[in-house]
Amino acid sequence: MRKTGIAATILAGIAGGLVLVSAAVARDDPLPSWNDGAARQAIVSFVTAVTEEGGPDFVAPADRIATFDNDGTLWSEQPMYVQLAFALDRVRAMAPDHPEWTDTEPFKSVLDGDIEGLAASGKKGLLEIIAATHAGMSTDDFAKIVEGWIATAKNAETGRLDTQMIYKPMRELIDYLKANDFKVFIVSGGGVSFMRPWTEETYGIPPENVVGSSIKLKYDATSGSPKILRLPEIDFVDDGPGKPVGIQKFIGKRPIAAFGNSDGDYQMLQWTATGPGRRLGMIVHHDDAAREFAYDRQSHFGKLDKALDDASKYGWTVISMKADWMQIFPAP
């Protein structure tokens, strides 16, 4: 009895230890939402290689630059870009002060909920909406408007908060890269001033690490306390070939890892992949209609066509949301 008692205690102790060990392993997995497959393996293999001191692929921490697209790569861009939803909401909120909008395009279409009419106004119409909703105030005031809006903004199809429709596996990837001394940047076609108020809290990426499209700014110290005014004029479009340019302007180093999901990321992926040494390029493929949205070559938002065709040519790993991601969104 006594011996059995001891043996049982020892066995229980070993079992307890195993439970602890296995819990520790689970706790230490930096990518718990990634299924074991080619995508996960590409990430771990790359990070292991470039961080191995003395190894053939070692990259000094100062050169470990990683860039992420935002819309469709870090959060959902369907049924429309979040920033477009913001702009349309702003038109509706500002309409009482603009009675002329009820019969002036493109505002009329927005107020009538006529998306086809809005689409018909084209790029010119979109620029007018941006000028009306994104310019004409100080940078501080615009940041407050964005903060107020994003706090309650919800996806039109799922009803979830937009900031809760971020991809948990990508958030884990950001943290994994940061834990391995990568400098992580967002490089998005979206407006830099629209993103900066919430990227730190949402992704752990601070404002100074956000690159995006912008309108012109003007310093104004003519009256009262100085402010920076937002002007109704496009300054920089950080999309397509603009992405490598934005990377050079704002970061000044070529990334060794880049993550995108659409043809707007093609040149960023290409610029990253064709540099010397070990590189990682990945494309988030939206193929999970059940858990998120399924779209690629025909989509109005986040069209993925040419980059999908050329993925193997450049060694870009295509991430299947359906197959590679155990979980898509964080728990509510």
Add this chain to the structure above:
Amino acid sequence: MRKTGIAATILAGIAGGLVLVSAAVARDDPLPSWNDGAARQAIVSFVTAVTEEGGPDFVAPADRIATFDNDGTLWSEQPMYVQLAFALDRVRAMAPDHPEWTDTEPFKSVLDGDIEGLAASGKKGLLEIIAATHAGMSTDDFAKIVEGWIATAKNAETGRLDTQMIYKPMRELIDYLKANDFKVFIVSGGGVSFMRPWTEETYGIPPENVVGSSIKLKYDATSGSPKILRLPEIDFVDDGPGKPVGIQKFIGKRPIAAFGNSDGDYQMLQWTATGPGRRLGMIVHHDDAAREFAYDRQSHFGKLDKALDDASKYGWTVISMKADWMQIFPAP
């Protein structure tokens, strides 16, 4: 004897301890090149206040943004801006491929060493020199040209390497701020692509933390390996009212500390000083003809006039190089 021996040992031990303690204090002084005066006290008092958790002036690390001008604030800008010396050297180096320059202004004046003739060509002439020397190549090629040049470039008056004509007290200040979890940026009127190749080694400030003036860039993947081309067109002038704009564009947060030396830093200092909470603004005053250069209101480079007049109005501390700095340059 024995007691005396013990007492002596104890005394020796205490004395030794004092030596050790005093050595430790000296070693731990983060600002050893700063004399004890108002400037040093302003720095230490500010940093102590904003890093004191629970204190009335506490600032979270994410918001501890500090911006430094470069020319005349971190390194010497006399007898001319280092980047201007670079441009003139490039004209001379490129001249054999441009026989037409021998009778075309502003190149003729540069090749003849006629600084007055160059000055007479004005802003238009300067832009032509920038276009000829700073554009028409890839970003990688330009970085290599700068790296090669800066490795041996010397100050025309002292004969010291330009990278050795940095101000040791300011380098200590950068390190002191970084050690206190500040994010430190250069915000210079100089060209961002001219600075980035050497700021990390020279100041401990990585390329992505350098904000400056720029020319337009273009991504080119039309032949061979992709590159980014430098175009002969000004994109952004990061000087005067351009500095708060550059800060907003590239950093996206208002600094709580700013350091400059000329009227070109006025708006950066103003934008920093007039924000809420505890702020630090400092002006390096070049008043030490014996150890560096003495100039302010009348200088062609780094003119300091209006900012000096308004220093007390905004609470900017004027640093006297002569009185506040024990040592100006690092030991050779």
